[in-house]
Amino acid sequence: NAGVTQTPKFQVLKTGQSMTLQCAQDMNHNSMYWYRQDPGMGLRLIYYSASEGTTDKGEVPNGYNVSRLNKREFSLRLESAAPSQTSVYFCASSENRELTEAFFGQGTRLTVV
């Protein structure tokens, strides 16, 4: 039982390059999330998908796009990376958006130079 799997674990991009972060969960959860974590700050929600077929903006969506490919998979795309997007990115899933525990992936450490 893998839980939430993110790839890649580490990535270095040049300014202006694009990339897609992949996330898959095997818990049959309805809701999935992308967060970023920066030093000295709390986790900030980038986008979420309350259920298969829906996606919505979170607190910091600018510069990102997402795709809920199916119930298992939720990807995050950076179309033109900027140094301000250097961060650790976490994918998470939960049974639904209400009071259920969220399960997190191991994170992707992204550096944009």
Next chain:
Amino acid sequence: EDQVTQSPEALRLQEGESSSLNCSYTVSGLRGLFWYRQDPGKGPEFLFTLYSAGEEKEKERLKATLTKKESFLHITAPKPEDSATYLCAVQAVSNYQLIWGAGTKLIIKP
């Protein structure tokens, strides 16, 4: 504005020395408050959910409590393996999005 503040930023304790971490929050109607543990290089791991003032939950050496303005995570006789960053988050009645604190880094020295 909904907000979560955790204190202290870092806490160093000797093994067996009990203490508490604080999570203060302002939210327009609390749906729930969450505690998570995060080890270096890993994603957060769920610990507790508290729903209403006066509620308490326990797990091994950890006990979480909730008032109308803050939550405490009490650590009794900690061991080095309790070293981690502890994160607090709240969910408002009006919005399903979690608001996260910056965390408290706990270091337990043997």
